[in-house]
Amino acid sequence: MVAGLAWPRGPAPALFNAYVLVLGVAALFIGVRERRLGKINGGMLILSVLIVLRFFDMDIGFVAKGIVFIVLGIAFLLANIFVSRWMRRAA
Numbered sequence: 242m243v244a245g246l247a248w249p250r251g252p253a254p255a256l257f258n259a260y261v262l263v264l265g266v267a268a269l270f271i272g273v274r275e276r277r278l279g280k281i282n283g284g285m286l287i288l289s290v291l292i293v294l295r296f297f298d299m300d301i302g303f304v305a306k307g308i309v310f311i312v313l314g315i316a317f318l319l320a321n322i323f324v325s326r327w328m329r330r331a332a
Contacts, residue, residue, distance in 0.1 A: 258291065258295070261287060261291050262288070262291060264287055265284050265285075265287030265288035265291060266284065266288070267284070268280055268281075268284030268287060269281060269284030269285060270284070271284075272284055273324075276328055276331065278321070278324060278325070278328070281320070281324055282317075282321070285316075285317060285320060289313050289316075289317070292309070292313065293309065293310070296309050
């Protein structure tokens with residue numbers, strides 16, 4: 242079992258998820274502050290993986306899981322378009 246994929250009793254999974262969440266948000270904000278698309282994408286990737294893993298823990302259908310993948314893909318595209326335009330204007 243991968244760490245944090247199940248919800249056994251105790252604070253360890255919640256602490257692990259909180260750590261990964263803070264790591265992703267920090268990478269995202271550092272990337273925005275430094276205007277580095279790679280760090281922004283890294284932060285988005287960390288957050289997306291956390292969302293997808295938590296989502297697969299839930300007992301829902303394949304259609305809903307597919308919709309989450311599509312929405313995350315669209316979010317990546319829109320965020321990259323927005324950041325690229327923002328970086329071009331600032332340069």
